[in-house]
Amino acid sequence: MTYNSLFSVLTDESLVEETLAHATSIATRHDAHLDVLCLGVDRSQSGYYYSGASAIVLQETIARAQQEAAAIEAKARAVLKNSALRWGIESGVSQLADLGRHVAARARFADLVILPQPYGKGRGAELEPVTESALFEGHTPVLILPSEGETSPAPNRIMIGWNESNEALSAVRAALPLLKQADAVHVVVIDPPTHGPNRSDPGGLLSHFLSRHGVKVEIDVLSKTLPRISDVLQRHVRDMDADMVVMGAYGHSRFREAIFGGATRYMLEQATVPVFMAH
Numbered sequence: 001m002t003y004n005s006l007f008s009v010l011t012d013e014s015l016v017e018e019t020l021a022h023a024t025s026i027a028t029r030h031d032a033h034l035d036v037l038c039l040g041v042d043r044s045q046s047g048y049y050y051s052g053a054s055a056i057v058l059q060e061t062i063a064r065a066q067q068e069a070a071a072i073e074a075k076a077r078a079v080l081k082n083s084a085l086r087w088g089i090e091s092g093v094s095q096l097a098d099l100g101r102h103v104a105a106r107a108r109f110a111d112l113v114i115l116p117q118p119y120g121k122g123r124g125a126e127l128e129p130v131t132e133s134a135l136f137e138g139h140t141p142v143l144i145l146p147s148e149g150e151t152s153p154a155p156n157r158i159m160i161g162w163n164e165s166n167e168a169l170s171a172v173r174a175a176l177p178l179l180k181q182a183d184a185v186h187v188v189v190i191d192p193p194t195h196g197p198n199r200s201d202p203g204g205l206l207s208h209f210l211s212r213h214g215v216k217v218e219i220d221v222l223s224k225t226l227p228r229i230s231d232v233l234q235r236h237v238r239d240m241d242a243d244m245v246v247m248g249a250y251g252h253s254r255f256r257e258a259i260f261g262g263a264t265r266y267m268l269e270q271a272t273v274p275v276f277m278a279h
Contacts, residue, residue: 002177003030007110009037009103009134011126013068015116016075022151022274023114026143027085029153030177036076037106038091040069041099041126065093099126100133107138112174117147119269131268135249141174141278142249146271155243155274156183161233161263162203163189167248171278172206175246176213178276185210185217186240190232191224230266242273249277 008023010016020036027034042065073091080087094102107113113134118127134142145151158179162168172179179185187210192202203219210217220240226232237245250264267275 003032003111005110006030006032006034006112006114007037007107007134007140008034008114009039009130010072010076011039011041011130012116012124013072013075014122016072017079019114019116019145020076020079022145022153024080024083024085025151025153026112026114027087032111033086033088034080035106035110036080036087036089037103038069038072038076038089039099039102039126040065040067040072040091040093041124042093042095043125044095062093069093096126096129099129100137103130103133104137107134107140110138110140113138113140113142114145115142116145117268117271118144119265120147123147135277135279139279141171141276144268144271144275144277146273146275148272151274152243154178154181157240157242158182158185158244158246159233159237159240159242160185160187160206161245161247161267162187162206163248165248167250167279169206169248171246171248171276172210174278175276176215178244179210179215179246180213182243183216185215186236186242187217187219188222188233188236189219190222190229192221228266229263230270233263233267234270234272237273244274244276245271246276249279 006027008019023034042061044061069091073089076089115131118131131142134140155178160172187203187206189202202221207217207219222232224232
C-alpha cells in the first residue's frame, strides 16, 4: 500500500507556495502524481442581495472569483513547472455554499488530500468546508499542514491519538504507509476506561495489529491533567518531539464541534506538526 495519487486544493494565493512545497516533497517521496485544484471562491450569499442590487453585483463577484482563480493557477504553475513530478492543474470558480461538491468529486479519486491548516490568522472561511468535504463527502484521508513549523515527507516519530473509535482506526489504516516507515510510533491513550474489554491492556490490540505490519510501536497511557484532551495531546507532541499526529476526525457531530469545540477542532487550531485525519 502506498500513496500513488495526491490531491490538493488552493483557494488563497498567499498559501500556494507553502502548500505546494510540502505537497511536492511528499509526492516526490512516494513517487506519486499530484493533482491541484485552483478555486476562486465567490463568498457572497447565493440568492440573497441587498435592496436595489442587480445582476451587476452577481457578475462582479463572479469576475473577482475568476481573477483569483487565474492568479492562483498562475502561481501554482510557476511553482510546479520546473518540477520533475507528474502533476496536473485544474482551475474554476465556485460559490462558497457549493464548494464541497467540487472538492469531493475530485478528492474521492485520490489516496491522500493535502491541505493547509483551516484555522488561524488570515485563514479564509472556505478552508474549513474544503477540509470537511474531502473527509466526509470525498471519504479520503487528509493531511493538514501547519501554518508554522516544518513538514517532513517521511516523519520519523509519529503520535497516534487512540480512543478505540472507528474514526481513529480508519485514520491508522490510511496512515499505514507512513507508520511503517517511521522510526517510532507512539499510541497515546488518555484516561482509558476502568470498565471495558481493553481495560487491562489499553491500546494492546492496536499495537498487535501495527506490529504485524512491521511498525515500531509503543503505548503511552496518559492522564487528563489539562482541561481538554487536545491540550494533553499537544503537550505530548512536544514531549516526544513528534513529526506528525494521526487521529480520527470528528467523533461528535460537526455541528457540535463547531459550536462547542472538540478534540478535532482544537487540534487543528493548535497544530504545530502535520495532522493526518480520516473519518
